[in-house]
Amino acid sequence: MAGWSKWAIACLAAGAALARPALAATNAPQLFKERWIDGTNGAEPLVQVQALDADTFVIRQSVKTNFEAPFLYLLFGQDKALLIDTGADGGVIRPTVDRIVAQWLTAHGRKMIPLVVAHSHSHGDHVAGDAAFRGRPDTTVIGHKPADVASFFGITGWPGQNTTFDLGGRKLTILPTPGHQAAAIMVYDPQTMVLLSGDTLYPGRLYIPINFMADNRASVDRLAAFASKHSIRAALGAHIEMTSTAGQDYGHEAPTHPGEHRLELPASLIGELRAGLKARLDAADTRQVHDHFIIVTVPARPE
Numbered sequence: 001m002a003g004w005s006k007w008a009i010a011c012l013a014a015g016a017a018l019a020r021p022a023l024a025a026t027n028a029p030q031l032f033k034e035r036w037i038d039g040t041n042g043a044e045p046l047v048q049v050q051a052l053d054a055d056t057f058v059i060r061q062s063v064k065t066n067f068e069a070p071f072l073y074l075l076f077g078q079d080k081a082l083l084i085d086t087g088a089d090g091g092v093i094r095p096t097v098d099r100i101v102a103q104w105l106t107a108h109g110r111k112m113i114p115l116v117v118a119h120s121h122s123h124g125d126h127v128a129g130d131a132a133f134r135g136r137p138d139t140t141v142i143g144h145k146p147a148d149v150a151s152f153f154g155i156t157g158w159p160g161q162n163t164t165f166d167l168g169g170r171k172l173t174i175l176p177t178p179g180h181q182a183a184a185i186m187v188y189d190p191q192t193m194v195l196l197s198g199d200t201l202y203p204g205r206l207y208i209p210i211n212f213m214a215d216n217r218a219s220v221d222r223l224a225a226f227a228s229k230h231s232i233r234a235a236l237g238a239h240i241e242m243t244s245t246a247g248q249d250y251g252h253e254a255p256t257h258p259g260e261h262r263l264e265l266p267a268s269l270i271g272e273l274r275a276g277l278k279a280r281l282d283a284a285d286t287r288q289v290h291d292h293f294i295i296v297t298v299p300a301r302p303e
C-alpha cells in the first residue's frame with residue numbers, strides 16, 4: 001500500500017515539507033471527457049454537466065460560487081429520477097436540473113417524470129439548494145435527519161441495513177454511512193457500476209468528528225463488505241480537494257484548484273481508507289495523509 005507507507009513517512013518527517021511524487025495513475029477508469037471547471041478560467045460557467053451515460057449526469061458547482069465546489073448527481077430510471085444533493089450557498093442548481101430533465105423527457109417522448117431529491121448528507125454545502133426544489137411539481141425533497149432518510153427509503157435497521165431503491169429498471173443500493181455526518185448515505189448504481197460516496201470517500205479531506213469515529217469505522221467496514229460482493233468501477237464523491245501531486249491538498253477555502261486530482265477513485269481505496277481508520281484517531285485535528293485522500297479528525301459535533 002503505497003499510500004500507507006507514505007503516510008508513515010510523512011509522520012516521521014513531522015510536518016517537514018516532503019518532495020512528493022506526481023500521482024501514479026489510479027486504476028479507476030477515466031469516466032469523463034472534459035476537465036472539470038476548477039476556477040482557473042475566469043470565464044468558466046457557474047455549473048458544468050457531464051454525462052456518464054444517457055441516464056446519468058454529474059453536475060459541478062463552480063468554485064467561483066462557493067469554495068466547496070460540490071458535485072451533484074442526477075440519475076434517471078423508467079419511473080423516477082433521483083437528484084443527490086442540491087449544492088452549496090451561491091449555487092443556482094435548479095435551472096440546470098430542469099434543463100437536463102426536459103432534455104431527457106424529450107429524448108424519451110415523455111411528458112413528466114417524478115423527481116426525488118436526496119442528500120449524500122445534511123451539511124449545508126449539500127442541501128443549500130433544497131428550497132428551490134420544494135415547490136417543484138412532482139418532486140419529493142427528503143428531510144435531513146437520519147430518521148427522515150431511513151423512513152423515506154424504508155430502512156428499519158439504520159445504519160446496519162442497506163436497501164434497494166428502484167428508479168424503474170434501475171435498482172440502486174442505498175448504504176447508510178453515518179460518521180462524517182449522521183444522515184450520510186452512499187448510493188451504488190449497478191447500471192454504471194459507480195459508487196456515489198459523498199463526503200465519506202473523495203479525493204480530499206475526509207473530515208470525521210472524533211465523537212463519530214466509531215460510527216465512521218463501522219460504516220466503512222460495512223462498505224468494504226458491500227464492495228467485496230459488487231463490481232465498482234469507481235467511487236465518485238462530492239468534492240475534490242487533492243491536487244494531482246500525491247498527498248498534496250489545496251488550502252482550506254482555496255479560490256481555484258489548478259491541477260486537480262481526478263474525481264474518480266478506484267474501489268481499492270475503500271480498503272485503504274478502512275485500514276487507515278484502524279489507526280488511533282481519537283484526538284481532534286489529526287491529519288493522516290494518503291496519496292489520494294487525507295483523513296482529518298475534527299472536534300466533536302452534535303451530529
Ligand SMILES: [Zn+2]
Nearest residue numbers: 123125199238
Ligand atoms: Zn461537503
